[in-house]
Amino acid sequence: MSEKGHHVVSPKIYAGILAALLAGTWITVQAAKIDLGRWNIVLALLIATIKMSLVILFFMHGKYSPRRTQLVIISGFFWLAIMLGLTMTDYSTRKPEPSRTANPPVIEIHRA
Amino acid sequence: MHRTGELYGQYKTLEQQKETASLGMWIFLVQEILFFGGIFLAYSINRHLYPTAFGVGGNMLSLPLGFANTVVLIASSFTMAMSVWSAQTSKKQLVTVFLILTLILGCVFLGVKVKEYKDKFDHHLIPGHGFDITYCSKNPTACHLEGKELSDEIKEIREGVEAEGGEIALNAHAQLYFSLYFGMTGLHALHMIVGAGLLLWLIIEARKGRFDANYNTPVENIGLYWHFVDIVWIFLFPLLYLINRHLA
Numbered sequence: 001m002s003e004k005g006h007h008v009v010s011p012k013i014y015a016g017i018l019a020a021l022l023a024g025t026w027i028t029v030q031a032a033k034i035d036l037g038r039w040n041i042v043l044a045l046l047i048a049t050i051k052m053s054l055v056i057l058f059f060m061h062g063k064y065s066p067r068r069t070q071l072v073i074i075s076g077f078f079w080l081a082i083m084l085g086l087t088m089t090d091y092s093t094r095k096p097e098p099s100r101t102a103n104p105p106v107i108e109i110h111r112a
Numbered sequence: 113m114h115r116t117g118e119l120y121g122q123y124k125t126l127e128q129q130k131e132t133a134s135l136g137m138w139i140f141l142v143q144e145i146l147f148f149g150g151i152f153l154a155y156s157i158n159r160h161l162y163p164t165a166f167g168v169g170g171n172m173l174s175l176p177l178g179f180a181n182t183v184v185l186i187a188s189s190f191t192m193a194m195s196v197w198s199a200q201t202s203k204k205q206l207v208t209v210f211l212i213l214t215l216i217l218g219c220v221f222l223g224v225k226v227k228e229y230k231d232k233f234d235h236h237l238i239p240g241h242g243f244d245i246t247y248c249s250k251n252p253t254a255c256h257l258e259g260k261e262l263s264d265e266i267k268e269i270r271e272g273v274e275a276e277g278g279e280i281a282l283n284a285h286a287q288l289y290f291s292l293y294f295g296m297t298g299l300h301a302l303h304m305i306v307g308a309g310l311l312l313w314l315i316i317e318a319r320k321g322r323f324d325a326n327y328n329t330p331v332e333n334i335g336l337y338w339h340f341v342d343i344v345w346i347f348l349f350p351l352l353y354l355i356n357r358h359l360a
Contacts, residue, residue, distance in 0.1 A: 009193070010197075015190075018187070018189075018190040021186045025183060028350055029175070029179055032357040033358055034358055035358040041355070045347075048346050048349075051346045055189065055346070056339075058193075059189055059192075059335075059339045060335075060340075069134060072135060073138060073142070075142065076138075076145045076146070079142075080145055083146065083150070084156065087153055088156060088160070091161075
C-alpha cells in the first residue's frame with residue numbers, strides 16, 4: 001500500500017544519508033583543527049545545519065511530507081531564528097559593562 | 113485503548129488520519145526546538161561574553177569519546193529509519209530487529225556519557241565547591257596526563273588565566289561553561305532515556321506483529337522523536353567539543 005504523503009523511502013537513500021552524515025562528522029572534526037579565527041564557528045554551524053537538513057528531509061520524511069507539515073517545520077525554525085537573532089543582536093551591540101572586564105566578585109573558597 | 117489501523121469517525125480517509133498524527137508530532141517537536149533553543153541561546157550569550165574560558169572548558173572534554181558518540185547516535189538514527197521502512201513494507205521481523213539495534217546503540221551512547229561524566233567528577237570539573245579547572249595541570253598523574261598532552265594543557269591553562277585576568281576569574285567563567293555542558297548534555301541524555309523507554313514499548317508491540325504497512329504510526333512518530341534528539345546532538349557536538357580545538 002503506497003499512499004500519497006506516506007512515501008516509502010528506500011534503504012539505499014537511508015544508507016546514502018548515513019554515509020553523508022558520517023562524512024560530515026569527520027569533516028567537522030578536521031575543520032575544527034584548522035585555525036580559521038572567527039570562521040571556525042561559522043563553518044561548524046554550517047556543517048551541522050547541512051547534517052540537520054539531511055536528517056529532516058530524508059530520515060524524518062520532511063521532503064515527502066504534505067505542505068501543511070512542511071510549513072509547521074519551517075515555522076519552528078522561523079521562531080527559533082527570531083529568538084536567537086534578536087537576542088544576539090542586542091548582546092553583540094552592547095558596550096561592555098565594567099563587571100565583565102574586571103574580575104568578578106568571587107569569594108575565594110577555602111577547602112578543608 | 114488498543115489502536116489499530118482502522119479509520120476513526122472524525123477523519124475522511126486513512127491518509128488524512130495518518131497525516132494528522134504526524135502533524136501533531138511535528139507541532140510537539142517545534143515546541144522541543146524552542147525548548148532547546150533557549151538553552152542554546154544561553155550558551156551563545158555566555159560564550160560570546162567569555163570566549164577564552166569556554167575555549168579552555170571545551171578542550172577539557174574528550175574528543176575521541178564525543179566523536180565516537182556522534183557516530184553511534186547517527187547510526188542509531190539510521191537503524192530507526194530502517195525500522196520505519198520495515199514497518200511500511202510489512203517486514204514484521206525486521207521491525208523488531210532494527211528497533212532492538214536502535215535501543216542498543218542508544219544505550220551505548222548513554223554508557224559513554226556515564227564514562228564522560230565520571231571523568232569530569234574525577235577531574236574536579238563539576239560546577240560548585242570543588243571546581244578547579246587547573247586541577248589536571250597541577251595533578252597530571254590523577255588525570256593520566258603526560259608528555260605533549262600535559263604540556264599543552266599547562267600552556268592552555270596559563271593562557272586562559274592570562275586572558276581572563278586571574279585564576280579566580282577563569283574558574284568562575286569555566287564553571288559557566290561546565291554548568292551549560294551538564295545542563296545541555298543532561299537534558300539531551302534525559303530525552304535519550306525517554307526515547308529508550310518508548311523504544312522498549314515499541315519492541316514489545318512489534319513482537320506481537322502490530323506494525324505493518326496499514327498501521328505504523330507509533331513507529332513513525334517515535335522515529336521522528338528519535339531523529340530530533342539526534343539533531344540536538346549534531347549541534348551539541350561541535351558547540352561543546354570543538355570550540356577551540358585548533359588552539360590545543
